[in-house]
Amino acid sequence: MIAAYLAVERLLAWASALLLAATGVFLSWEVVSRYFFNAPTIWAAELSQLCLIWACPMAMGWALSERRHIRVDAVTRLLGDRARQVAELVALLAVAIFAAVVTVYGFDIFHDSFERGRTTGTMLDLPAWIPEASIPAGFGLLFISALVNMARTWKDGAPKPDGEIHE
Template sequence: MPPLISYFERITLCFAWVAAWLFTLAGAMLSYEVVARYFFLSPTKWAAELSQLCLIYGTLLSMSWLLQHRRHIQINAVTSFLPERVHRMTVLMTMVILFIFCAYVAFFGWVIFEDSFARGRTTGSLLDLPAWIAELPVPVCFAVLGAQALIEIWKLIDGRPIPKGGHE
């Protein structure tokens, strides 16, 4: 495997670990909120919004790892019966469409992020955080997902086996 791809996949693994910790942190914050609200009658101002940010970042950071390991939702009732060559072409077309979609979302996500950053837009919540904090991971993580789609295309063209994922 080329060193650049190996390096990128290590970064993807780091993103997945950060995502796992963010999900854990979100669970801890929400648990704290429940205890504070219902046992001490003292709800927090920060737990709901910060846990939402953790879930947003965690979900988006994990996308490329999920694609690499085929752990995303797959509907393979038909494709599992296709001949190998046709199945490979189907996966290739899927990755090309995914790359185009990622490029679109990354581009327009960046436009939205840039606009919010320039205008100083805020969330309007109790914490009144800058809106760009929640918007930034969209273009960044979809660009990373698009790069992972390109890597998957390269692997398919190189003749590597299609990963089965954990669903079979």
């Protein structure tokens, strides 16, 4: 079960990478069309923002599992294995609680926009719930990732201080 979730995280990380690449393509096209053809687009900037808005939350769970978030380990590096495991579990619990709270409040915002039919108010006038849905989706995945990593840490102990991750 954990392996299946980690495979989903990797897939989402690759999807996030593709969204970031698409952002680069969209913005490059906008520059070329604006400055070389004097014909700016109405879609490139907004779709680029949408890609960025979705790319970052989608990859948060993967970043947590792969220990790619910023970590301050000056104290935990000095701890023994058991104390480091407890510290890791407490940190993951804090991440899980934070992610759960953001998921709930983010869902409320998304749902309100969906129900009211709000739009972005831009030239494309996309439904506002499309970018807003990235928050509950991304933080919901982060919540699950924190739980999965708590289970891994409980079973296997904390990752080594040198950055080695669980196998």
